[in-house]
Amino acid sequence: MTTVEASAGGGPVLGTRLRRREDGALLTGESRFVADLAVPGALHLALVRSPHALARIVDVDVSGALAMPGVVAAFSGADLRDEWAGPLPCGWPVTAEMKQPAHLPLAVERACYVGDAVAVVVATSEYAAHDAADAVTVTYEPLPAVVDLEQALTDEVVVHPELGTNVAYTWELAPDDAAVDAAFASAAHVVDARYVQQRLIPAAMEPRGVLVVPEPFGGSFTVYSATQIPHILRVMLALTAGVPETDLRVVAPAVGGGFGSKLNVYAEEVLALALARRLRRPVRWIEERTENAQATIQGRGQIQHVELAADAEGKVTAVRVRLTADMGAYLQLVTPGIPLLGAFLYSGVYDVPAYSFRCTSVFTTATPTDAYRGAGRPEATYAIERAMDTLARRVGVAPEEIRRRNFIGPDAFPYTSVAGLVYDSGNYAGALDRCLALAGYDALRAEQQRRRAAGGTRQLGIGISSYFEMCGLAPSRVLASLNYTAGGWEAASVRILPTGKVEVVTGTSPHGQGHETSWAMIVADRLGISPDDVDVIHSDTARAPYGLDTYGSRSLAVGGTAVAMATDRVVDKARRLAAHQLEVAEEDLELAGGVFAVRGSPDRTMALAAVAFEAFTAHDLPDGMEPNLEASCHFDPPNFTFPFGTHLAVVELDTDTGKVSLVAYHAVDDCGVQVNPMIVEGQVHGGVVQGAAQALWEEAAYDTEGNLLSATLMDYLVPSAAEVPSITTASTVTPSPTNVLGVKGVGEAGTIGAAPAVINAVVDALSPFGIEDIAMPASPQRVWRAIEDARRRGTHPTSTAATDDTTTQATSTKET
Amino acid sequence: MNITVTVNGETATHDVEPRLLLVHYLRDVVGLTGTNVGCDTSSCGACTVHVGGESVKSCTMLAVQADGADITTIEGLAQGDVLHPMQRAFRENHGLQCGFCTPGMVMAAVSLLEEHPHPTEAEVREGLEGNLCRCTGYHNIVKAVLAAADAGDSGAAATGSPGVAGRVPASAGAPS
Numbered sequence: 001m002t003t004v005e006a007s008a009g010g011g012p013v014l015g016t017r018l019r020r021r022e023d024g025a026l027l028t029g030e031s032r033f034v035a036d037l038a039v040p041g042a043l044h045l046a047l048v049r050s051p052h053a054l055a056r057i058v059d060v061d062v063s064g065a066l067a068m069p070g071v072v073a074a075f076s077g078a079d080l081r082d083e084w085a086g087p088l089p090c091g092w093p094v095t096a097e098m099k100q101p102a103h104l105p106l107a108v109e110r111a112c113y114v115g116d117a118v119a120v121v122v123a124t125s126e127y128a129a130h131d132a133a134d135a136v137t138v139t140y141e142p143l144p145a146v147v148d149l150e151q152a153l154t155d156e157v158v159v160h161p162e163l164g165t166n167v168a169y170t171w172e173l174a175p176d177d178a179a180v181d182a183a184f185a186s187a188a189h190v191v192d193a194r195y196v197q198q199r200l201i202p203a204a205m206e207p208r209g210v211l212v213v214p215e216p217f218g219g220s221f222t223v224y225s226a227t228q229i230p231h232i233l234r235v236m237l238a239l240t241a242g243v244p245e246t247d248l249r250v251v252a253p254a255v256g257g258g259f260g261s262k263l264n265v266y267a268e269e270v271l272a273l274a275l276a277r278r279l280r281r282p283v284r285w286i287e288e289r290t291e292n293a294q295a296t297i298q299g300r301g302q303i304q305h306v307e308l309a310a311d312a313e314g315k316v317t318a319v320r321v322r323l324t325a326d327m328g329a330y331l332q333l334v335t336p337g338i339p340l341l342g343a344f345l346y347s348g349v350y351d352v353p354a355y356s357f358r359c360t361s362v363f364t365t366a367t368p369t370d371a372y373r374g375a376g377r378p379e380a381t382y383a384i385e386r387a388m389d390t391l392a393r394r395v396g397v398a399p400e401e402i403r404r405r406n407f408i409g410p411d412a413f414p415y416t417s418v419a420g421l422v423y424d425s426g427n428y429a430g431a432l433d434r435c436l437a438l439a440g441y442d443a444l445r446a447e448q449q450r451r452r453a454a455g456g457t458r459q460l461g462i463g464i465s466s467y468f469e470m471c472g473l474a475p476s477r478v479l480a481s482l483n484y485t486a487g488g489w490e491a492a493s494v495r496i497l498p499t500g501k502v503e504v505v506t507g508t509s510p511h512g513q514g515h516e517t518s519w520a521m522i523v524a525d526r527l528g529i530s531p532d533d534v535d536v537i538h539s540d541t542a543r544a545p546y547g548l549d550t551y552g553s554r555s556l557a558v559g560g561t562a563v564a565m566a567t568d569r570v571v572d573k574a575r576r577l578a579a580h581q582l583e584v585a586e587e588d589l590e591l592a593g594g595v596f597a598v599r600g601s602p603d604r605t606m607a608l609a610a611v612a613f614e615a616f617t618a619h620d621l622p623d624g625m626e627p628n629l630e631a632s633c634h635f636d637p638p639n640f641t642f643p644f645g646t647h648l649a650v651v652e653l654d655t656d657t658g659k660v661s662l663v664a665y666h667a668v669d670d671c672g673v674q675v676n677p678m679i680v681e682g683q684v685h686g687g688v689v690q691g692a693a694q695a696l697w698e699e700a701a702y703d704t705e706g707n708l709l710s711a712t713l714m715d716y717l718v719p720s721a722a723e724v725p726s727i728t729t730a731s732t733v734t735p736s737p738t739n740v741l742g743v744k745g746v747g748e749a750g751t752i753g754a755a756p757a758v759i760n761a762v763v764d765a766l767s768p769f770g771i772e773d774i775a776m777p778a779s780p781q782r783v784w785r786a787i788e789d790a791r792r793r794g795t796h797p798t799s800t801a802a803t804d805d806t807t808t809q810a811t812s813t814k815e816t
Numbered sequence: 817m818n819i820t821v822t823v824n825g826e827t828a829t830h831d832v833e834p835r836l837l838l839v840h841y842l843r844d845v846v847g848l849t850g851t852n853v854g855c856d857t858s859s860c861g862a863c864t865v866h867v868g869g870e871s872v873k874s875c876t877m878l879a880v881q882a883d884g885a886d887i888t889t890i891e892g893l894a895q896g897d898v899l900h901p902m903q904r905a906f907r908e909n910h911g912l913q914c915g916f917c918t919p920g921m922v923m924a925a926v927s928l929l930e931e932h933p934h935p936t937e938a939e940v941r942e943g944l945e946g947n948l949c950r951c952t953g954y955h956n957i958v959k960a961v962l963a964a965a966d967a968g969d970s971g972a973a974a975t976g977s978p979g980v981a982g983r984v985p986a987s988a989g990a991p992s
């Protein structure tokens with residue numbers, strides 16, 4: 001495929017809106033997702049899942065299934081108990097005392113959430129497998145469920161009796177509680193809020209899927225999985241299934257989105273491998289949408305108790321956070337770590353002198369939680385940005401003013417936060433100003449006033465959020481200090497082939513982010529060649545052996561940096577060789593447009609391709625130089641990166657029906673240097689809609705029996721194009737000093753900024769009723785009820801200051 | 817049960833189970849896997865194809881109901897290496913990220929413009945309501961569809977029949 005706008009002569013490519021090389025195959029249906037891989041003779045798996053949130057498994061009878069046409073085998077959890085070399089992995093035991101329940105691919109004694117797999121059927125077709133799964137008879141002894149977090153804390157129902165409690169761990173980041181207490185004791189204003197982060201279903205459009213093919217000779221396997229993490233998966237499959245790592249090749253083919261939900265090691269992946277090993281046949285499993293809702297991890301699931309202390313001017317003097325986090329029934333790959341990813345962010349973009357964070361994480365009889373776009377950071381940002389709006393009301397200033405009074409100044413970087421992070425760079429006021437200008441803020445406020453004065457039913461709400469996040473996960477030493485069991489480096493290698501074409505191998509694993517295009521741009525920019533001459537290899541452990549994959553907005557900041565550094569190393573070697581052959585000093589060579597030229601005598605040149613060919617023939621290398629032009633880099637970032645921005649949402653709220661329409665959205669994001677602004681904007685657009693969806697529509701709702709009430713796309717309200725507006729984007733560019741590219745990351749920024757901006761807008765529209773908070777999602781029913789309650793209380797639409805000098809608790813209890 | 821179906825111009829007869837969904841027929845029997853399956857409640861639109869020129873969610877139809885029909889899938893939209901204007905518009909406007917919703921989205925968008933050659937942004941958004949995308953936030957999808965409508969205005973697009981709608985001659989653009 002050729003790429004439009006590719007500058008063949010090696011003109012500037014970094015920072016251009018180069019169209020994506022990924023698109024051709026995706027647009028024509030040629031791309032192969034796991035479900036598209038046709039392997040002759042492949043067997044299909046169907047899982048039998050518990051209909052109970054908590055139940056003892058009394059008996060599993062697979063004989064009915066075995067009698068069905070096309071069925072090859074069927075197993076209960078007990079049948080396969082000895083297949084496993086280890087449990088499904090949790091890679092983030094955040095404390096030494098953390099309680100970790102046994103978690104096997106098929107439950108043996110207890111099913112602990114609706115959707116927990118208890119048996120598996122293997123058949124010659126998908127239809128036959130599903131028919132036969134219905135013929136497996138499981139006898140359960142149902143037990144009481146516990147889905148409410150605060151109820152789970154009472155331990156009246158204990159999900160895993162062998163642990164003796166539902167508390168998985170407690171964790172704190174409380175450098176100086178006395179200072180926090182003192183700040184509250186002397187505060188002029190206090191905000192005391194309780195926010196509920198409802199559970200969300202990541203809902204990547206491609207459900208999960210896995211295909212395991214035993215290779216004909218030697219006992220090895222190729223595992224194709226719809227995963228974000230082929231490299232990590234390979235390690236974990238080796239450990240759980242007991243297959244030597246050397247016998248495993250893991251490939252992530254085209255992957256249809258992940259958002260964290262495919263950053264995991266799932267029962268079905270391990271099962272498919274074990275059954276392919278046992279049956280010596282290719283085995284595949286393709287997830288159904290309802291399984292995706294029930295048995296793929298969910299996101300969020302936290303109750304946040306957030307307190308701000310501030311002086312008379314509204315300068316924040318302390319932040320205190322008490323968090324209860326829902327682990328769900330088991331600990332998946334990084335479940336326990338998600339609250340920690342937020343723990344460092346509750347002081348936000350503000351210069352806060354005192355901070356205290358404590359978290360209690362509990363088991364419930366619901367689908368395990370884990371990383372979902374933002375993973376801990378949207379929750380933290382929501383809390384601080386909502387609380388800042390409430391503080392503004394207490395102090396009697398505008399939301400933008402309270403932020404300006406508290407921002408970390410542009411000259412304060414690198415800034416060491418009270419939570420211990422060192423923010424790399426930022427200009428928070430700059431992003432806020434830019435966003436207000438972009439949105440036409442004054443005109444918006446004037447229109448809002450006009451509508452309020454006119455007293456109609458369609459009121460305007462304007463909400464802003466000034467977010468930051470920590471990306472570039474992460475310095476390996478920092479991860480070690482947080483008990484994470486892997487590193488945060490990323491690998492790349494770059495080789496210039498004898499023909500002058502360039503092969504780049506990356507350890508990142510894109511699934512929509514466009515790494516092939518962006519990495520080619522990075523290399524082309526450094527070599528001065530066309531990106532069309534750069535091939536990018538990824539997502540296959542046989543071809544890209546080292547890597548830590550794609551999640552946490554890390555790919556560019558860590559993986560892209562590794563690519564850039566490996567390129568620079570290749571250039572260094574090429575320069576030495578060219579200097580040798582041109583008989584000049586290395587310092588006298590300049591690389592431009594893919595050609596080394598001698599400074600001052602531009603006719604004495606050697607093209608990179610010629611250097612590569614010389615390196616290949618090795619006929620005339622400098623003494624001691626090895627043949628070929630190849631270099632690799634394993635980059636371990638020295639620090640996180642800290643992207644930031646300000647978002648502004650405009651909602652129209654119907655005070656008669658409670659319906660909220662998102663009518664405009666403006667996003668100013670600073671993700672440092674941009675490799676491809678088109679891709680950056682795309683990430684912001686998608687992220688914003690996911691964040692807005694949490695604010696307005698989405699909720700993985702459970703009943704008290706632990707049934708997921710939103711297990712289909714009819715009940716779980718992923719927004720369509722009709723629900724969202726076009727999004728205005730702009731950016732500021734504050735390079736990160738922590739990597740050679742100056743990049744920060746943008747994959748999660750939109751999601752992090754959006755939910756608080758939208759809810760701040762909803763609350764802004766509701767403020768004339770004296771309403772200070774609304775639970776997410778702000779459904780018409782919820783908004784309508786809030787208005788009705790306010791009317792019943794007699795709070796009239798004009799008395800905005802009714803609650804201003806009391807310390808009300810903004811409650812947002814979860815409705816089911 | 818025997819059915820005879822024309823898919824992307826090729827007619828074939830197959831013996832299929834009466835309960836086989838059209839989407840599975842296209843994917844598993846005909847072997848055209850560009851049409852994706854994203855749900856089991858007819859909610860996502862990933863499976864959208866054209867049946868007799870109309871856009872249809874192929875998971876809502878049985879293969880046997882398509883007996884005698886003329887079907888176009890995403891694989892039938894481009895002419896050789898020349899992308900359909902809608903495919904080009906998606907690419908030009910970054911209307912796709914992971915690309916999983918894309919085949920269905922493009923097929924739905926082609927139909928949309930056939931019915932409303934000059935849609936407003938709101939009409940595009942309403943018209944694509946049955947197709948979910950989790951990656952793009954729809955911004956660039958909507959932009960792509962509006963751009964394709966504009967391109968149609970400028971005379972680049974040709975006839976209206978499904979599968980060949982608005983095809984651009986090879987010389988006219990910079991196909992991939």
Ligand code: FES
Nearest residue numbers: 854858860861875
């Ligand atoms: S597969 Fe979702 S609508 Fe057809």
Ligand code: FES
Nearest residue numbers: 913917949950951
């Ligand atoms: S591009 Fe990924 S779902 Fe639309």
